[in-house]
Amino acid sequence: MRNKIIVLFSLITMAPLALSEDVLKQGKNLALERGKGNCLACHSIEDGQLPGSLGPPLLAMKARFPDRERLRLQIHDASSNNRHSRMPPFGRHQILTAEEIELIMDYLYTL
Amino acid sequence: MAGPEEDRLAFVAFFQARFPEIPLAEFANGIYAIDSDARDQWLDIEDFPPYEFTIDAGETLWQDPFANGKTYSNCFADPIEDIRPQYPRFDAGSGEVVTLELAINNCRSANDEPLFAYDGKEITAITAFLAYESRGQKLDIRVPADDSRALDAYETGKQFYYTKRGQLNFACSDCHGISSGQYVRADRLSTGLGHPTHFPVYRSKTGGMVSLHQRFSGCVRDVRAVPFELQSIEFRNLEYFLAYMSNGFEVNGPASRK
Numbered sequence: 001m002r003n004k005i006i007v008l009f010s011l012i013t014m015a016p017l018a019l020s021e022d023v024l025k026q027g028k029n030l031a032l033e034r035g036k037g038n039c040l041a042c043h044s045i046e047d048g049q050l051p052g053s054l055g056p057p058l059l060a061m062k063a064r065f066p067d068r069e070r071l072r073l074q075i076h077d078a079s080s081n082n083r084h085s086r087m088p089p090f091g092r093h094q095i096l097t098a099e100e101i102e103l104i105m106d107y108l109y110t111l
Numbered sequence: 112m113a114g115p116e117e118d119r120l121a122f123v124a125f126f127q128a129r130f131p132e133i134p135l136a137e138f139a140n141g142i143y144a145i146d147s148d149a150r151d152q153w154l155d156i157e158d159f160p161p162y163e164f165t166i167d168a169g170e171t172l173w174q175d176p177f178a179n180g181k182t183y184s185n186c187f188a189d190p191i192e193d194i195r196p197q198y199p200r201f202d203a204g205s206g207e208v209v210t211l212e213l214a215i216n217n218c219r220s221a222n223d224e225p226l227f228a229y230d231g232k233e234i235t236a237i238t239a240f241l242a243y244e245s246r247g248q249k250l251d252i253r254v255p256a257d258d259s260r261a262l263d264a265y266e267t268g269k270q271f272y273y274t275k276r277g278q279l280n281f282a283c284s285d286c287h288g289i290s291s292g293q294y295v296r297a298d299r300l301s302t303g304l305g306h307p308t309h310f311p312v313y314r315s316k317t318g319g320m321v322s323l324h325q326r327f328s329g330c331v332r333d334v335r336a337v338p339f340e341l342q343s344i345e346f347r348n349l350e351y352f353l354a355y356m357s358n359g360f361e362v363n364g365p366a367s368r369k
Contacts, residue, residue, distance in 0.1 A: 041296045050297040054290050079280070086290060088279040095278055 019106050027107030030100050037096060037104055042087065046111065054086055061108045068105065075101050115254045115265055115355050122356045126304045129291065138305035139360050141368065145292050146299050153367065162239055162313040162365040165232075165320055169240025172233055177222040183237075186218035195238075195245035195362050199351045201254065201261035208264050208347040211238055212322065229341035235311040235320035242310070242364030250308060250362065252355045268352030271345060272303070277336030283349075286330075307354040309366035316369055323350060 031037040032048065043058045044051035051057075065071040073080055076091030076098075090096040096104070113121075126138060130145065137144040143153045176182050187194050198211035209217070212234055216226045227234040255261045272283045286295070287303035294300070310323040321329075324346045328338040339345040 050294075052294045052296050054293050054295060084289075086281065086285045088281075093278045093280060 023103065024107050024110060027103035027105070030096070031104045031107055036100065037090065039104075058108060059111050061111045065108075071105055071108065072101060075104065115262075118269065119356055119358060122304060125288065126291070126302050130302070136360065138302050139308040139357070139363050141305065141309070141366075142299050142301040144305070145301070149299070149369075156315075156367050160313075160365075161315070161367055162311075162320065165236050165239045165311075165313070165365065166243045168232075169236035169238070169243075172237050173240055177219075177224050179222055181222055183215070183218055186214070186221065191241070192245045192248050195241045195364075196248045196251045199252065199347060199354055201258065201264060201351070203255075203258060206260050207344060208268075208351045210324075210342065210347050210350055211241065212324070213342055213347070229322070230325065232320070235322055238322065239311050239320060239365040242362055245362040246364075248362050250354060250358050250360050252351070252358050254351075254355060264348045265352055265355065267345075268348035268350070271349045272352055277331070277334030279334040281334040283330065303353065303356065305357055305360055307350060307357055308360045308362055309364040311365050313365060313367045314369065315367070320365070 029036075031039045031045065034041075039045060039058065040048045040051050042052040042054035043056065044053075045058045061071070065074075074087070075096070077089040078085035078087035079089055079092075088095060091098065091101055123135070127135065133144055140150075140153075143150040173183055184191070188197065195211060198214060199208050201207075202209040212229060215234060215237055219226055227237075254265045275282045275285070283303065286300050287306070291300050291302040307323055310326070311320045312326070313319070314321050322341065324341040327346050327349060328341065331338040
């Protein structure tokens with residue numbers, strides 16, 4: 001139920017320019033949570049503690065990923081860009097749902 | 112097709128190119144070869160080794176005669192320091208790779224003794240003792256050229272090492288090869304070169320000894336795959352490949368690790 005509300009909420013808020021703080025916080029939590037994105041395991045993000053160094057720092061996302069589809073693909077299945085990628089295929093292996101990936105992307109675009 | 116020896120030379124060359132400043136023999140010290148901060152703490156710990164009692168317990172177990180009056184030395188090579196460096200080895204009789212742990216249990220069953228559990232204290236005590244006796248001896252793993260089953264076992268282990276698995280989709284080589292020296296969160300990744308030289312290991316994290324296969328199991332679980340059994344054929348073949356890659360390195364077990 002809660003998920004549905006989040007999804008609905010993110011769909012509604014996708015169009016307007018400013019995303020609500022709540023949605024961004026959801027995205028941030030999903031990105032950082034160890035059982036979810038755990039992106040910090042491999043990327044430095046803002047002031048996140050003890051970042052890993054397997055992947056490049058996640059910053060200036062708007063400038064580097066003007067194409068939202070490309071970013072989605074990188075998170076959904078990094079091996080589609082790089083067959084030997086050491087980034088887990090979050091969507092393909094069902095670590096994150098499509099909705100969760102959307103929320104994470106909303107957050108990433110604030111970086 | 113490249114054989115084990117070509118593989119080994121390429122494996123060694125990869126890490127030498129990646130860490131040109133590190134003397135080759137140092138890779139046997141795992142992450143402490145690379146991480147100088149962690150190394151100082153580790154050297155302090157090794158001054159009063161937390162595995163000392165385990166070695167003593169292993170010596171006692173080793174010398175205790177079986178009910179039939181025989182001892183382990185009836186099953187193993189002489190002198191004792193030659194034992195550890197020869198395992199894992201390919202056994203023509205069973206057509207399988209036999210690790211030191213398996214050989215110990217084979218010896219027990221040949222003498223009508225109950226088997227040791229592979230996650231128990233006894234087996235790591237004995238392997239700790241044997242490693243200690245062999246310190247300074249060089250790993251001498253052989254893939255007999257005249258038995259294609261040995262090469263098959265080696266190749267199967269090699270394939271395991273390079274195959275991505277689990278929900279996180281990682282191969283051993285992803286972390287301990289191409290990412291060695293880098294950080295996953297706060298953990299710095301050691302090189303696959305030198306991994307089998309120093310087991311069993313006392314881990315401060317768990318406060319006990321762990322075998323190489325228990326370490327394999329932990330890493331497989333960490334990528335969210337289902338681990339194989341300790342001493343399964345899969346892990347034995349993996350150990351065969353990995354130990355061959357470290358041929359010529361000195362045995363330096365037991366050791367202590369985070």
